[in-house]
Amino acid sequence: MKRTKVCTMLGISQPILQAGLPWISNPELVAAVSNAGGLGILHPTAGIEPGGDVIANMQANIRRVQRITHNPFGVALYLPHPQIQEIIAAGVQEGMKIAITYGGSPALYTGMLKEHDNIVMHQVVTVRHARGAEAQGVDIVIAEGFEGGGLRGPDKVSTMVLVPQIAGSVTIPVVASGGIVDSRGYVSALALGAQGIQMGSRFAASAECISHQNYKEAIVAAIDSGTTIVGGDRWPTRVLRNGMALKMKESGLLGEGDDLEAWEAELGMAQVRVAMMDGDLNAGIAYTGAGAGLISEILTVPEIFKELVDGAQSLTRSLV
Ligand SMILES: Cc1cc2nc3c(=O)[nH]c(=O)nc-3n(C[C@H](O)[C@H](O)[C@H](O)COP(=O)(O)O)c2cc1C
Structure with a gap:
C-alpha cells in the first residue's frame, strides 16, 4: 500500500x-x-x-x-x-x-x-x-x-x-x-x-x-449481533451483549438527559474494568465494536x- x-x-x-x-x-x-x-x-x-x-x-x-x-x-x-x-x-x-x-x-x-x-x-x-x-x-x-x-x-x-x-x-x-x-x-x-x-x-x-482472556474469547465468540447499545440516546455506548448490558437496557439506566458523571458512574471505567481486566463478563460492561463478529481468532x-x-x-x- x-x-x-x-x-x-x-x-x-x-x-x-x-x-x-x-x-x-x-x-x-x-x-x-x-x-x-x-x-x-x-x-x-x-x-x-x-x-x-x-x-x-x-x-x-x-x-x-x-x-x-x-x-x-x-x-x-x-x-x-x-x-x-x-x-x-x-x-x-x-x-x-x-x-x-x-x-x-x-x-x-x-x-x-x-x-x-x-x-x-x-x-x-x-x-x-x-x-x-x-x-x-x-x-x-x-x-x-x-x-x-x-x-x-x-x-x-x-x-x-x-x-x-x-x-x-x-x-x-x-x-x-x-x-x-x-x-x-x-x-x-x-x-x-x-x-x-x-x-x-x-x-x-x-x-x-x-485485557483478560475471557474478554478476548468473548470477542472471538461474538456473532454479528453480539454487541448492543446501552446509555440511551444521550450516551450511546457499544458493548458486548452480556447479562449486565441487557439488565441495563431493561432498567432504563442513563435515559435522556443524564449527564457525563452519570455515564461515568454507570458505564465508565470501574464497570469496564470488571469485564475487561478481571474477566467477569456477567458483572461488568465490555466495550466492543460491532466488528467483533468478524474477529475469529486471538492473533x-x-x-x-x-x-x-x-x-x-x-x-x-x-x-x-
Ligand atoms: C475496550 C475499548 C475501550 C474503549 N474506551 C473508550 C473510551 O473510554 N472513550 C471513548 O471515547 N472511546 C472508547 N473506545 C473507542 C475507541 O477509542 C475506538 O473509537 C474504537 O475502538 C474504534 O472502533 P472498533 O472498536 O470497532 O475498532 C473504546 C473501545 C474499546 C474497544
Missing part, C-alpha cells in the same frame, strides 16, 4: 493506528504495534490498580514503551479527566510527541500541545466537530463511526457515511475508526477518503494486550499486521 500523508506526518510506515483504550493499552501492545510499522497509542490508565496514581502510572508506561520500541507512539488524552493538565504536563516531560485527544473540546489544549511539538489528533463524530478541530489547529481528525466499541456519537452515524463526508469537509487528513478489523475494512476506509485507520476491538483481542500484533497489509495488497489488485 502506498504511504499516506498520515504516515509522513506521524513517521510510521503503515497508516494503522491502535486506539488508546482505557485500562488495556499497555506498553507491550503499544510497542508491538509501533514495531510493526503502525502507531501504538498508550492510555494513561493502562494496567493501573483501582485508585492508583494515574500520573505515576503513565510516566512508568511511557518509559517502558521507550525501552521496547524506538518507533513513534502516541498517548490518549481524555479531556474531561480532572487531572488532565497534570497528565499533559507529565506526558510532555516524558517526551510525548503524538497526542490523541477525545471527549472534549480541542480548543482547550491543542495550542499547548503544539507548543510542545506534539502532533495532535482529535476524535470526532460529526462533520461539524471535524471542522471545529481543524479550526483549532488539530493536525489529523479521527472519524469515529457508530460501529465502534465504547462511547459513540449521539447522532449514531456509521463509519461508511461519516468518513467520506468528513474527508470532503476538511483539508487535514482523516483517519477512519469504528468497525474496522481486517484488510477489507482497511481498503474500504482508504476508498472512502481516509488516509489511515484506527482499530480498537481488534487489538483488544490481540495476544499482546493485557499476535505481527499476525494482524500481516493480514492487513498482505490482504490489502491482494484485495486492491483483485479490484482493478
Whole structure:
C-alpha cells in the first residue's frame, strides 16, 4: 500500500493506528504495534490498580514503551479527566510527541500541545466537530463511526457515511475508526477518503494486550449481533451483549438527559474494568465494536499486521 500523508506526518510506515483504550493499552501492545510499522497509542490508565496514581502510572508506561520500541507512539488524552493538565504536563516531560485527544473540546489544549511539538489528533463524530478541530489547529481528525466499541456519537452515524463526508469537509487528513478489523475494512476506509485507520476491538483481542482472556474469547465468540447499545440516546455506548448490558437496557439506566458523571458512574471505567481486566463478563460492561463478529481468532500484533497489509495488497489488485 502506498504511504499516506498520515504516515509522513506521524513517521510510521503503515497508516494503522491502535486506539488508546482505557485500562488495556499497555506498553507491550503499544510497542508491538509501533514495531510493526503502525502507531501504538498508550492510555494513561493502562494496567493501573483501582485508585492508583494515574500520573505515576503513565510516566512508568511511557518509559517502558521507550525501552521496547524506538518507533513513534502516541498517548490518549481524555479531556474531561480532572487531572488532565497534570497528565499533559507529565506526558510532555516524558517526551510525548503524538497526542490523541477525545471527549472534549480541542480548543482547550491543542495550542499547548503544539507548543510542545506534539502532533495532535482529535476524535470526532460529526462533520461539524471535524471542522471545529481543524479550526483549532488539530493536525489529523479521527472519524469515529457508530460501529465502534465504547462511547459513540449521539447522532449514531456509521463509519461508511461519516468518513467520506468528513474527508470532503476538511483539508487535514482523516483517519477512519469504528468497525474496522481486517484488510477489507482497511481498503474500504482508504476508498472512502481516509488516509489511515484506527482499530480498537481488534487489538483488544490481540495476544499482546493485557485485557483478560475471557474478554478476548468473548470477542472471538461474538456473532454479528453480539454487541448492543446501552446509555440511551444521550450516551450511546457499544458493548458486548452480556447479562449486565441487557439488565441495563431493561432498567432504563442513563435515559435522556443524564449527564457525563452519570455515564461515568454507570458505564465508565470501574464497570469496564470488571469485564475487561478481571474477566467477569456477567458483572461488568465490555466495550466492543460491532466488528467483533468478524474477529475469529486471538492473533499476535505481527499476525494482524500481516493480514492487513498482505490482504490489502491482494484485495486492491483483485479490484482493478
Ligand atoms: C475496550 C475499548 C475501550 C474503549 N474506551 C473508550 C473510551 O473510554 N472513550 C471513548 O471515547 N472511546 C472508547 N473506545 C473507542 C475507541 O477509542 C475506538 O473509537 C474504537 O475502538 C474504534 O472502533 P472498533 O472498536 O470497532 O475498532 C473504546 C473501545 C474499546 C474497544
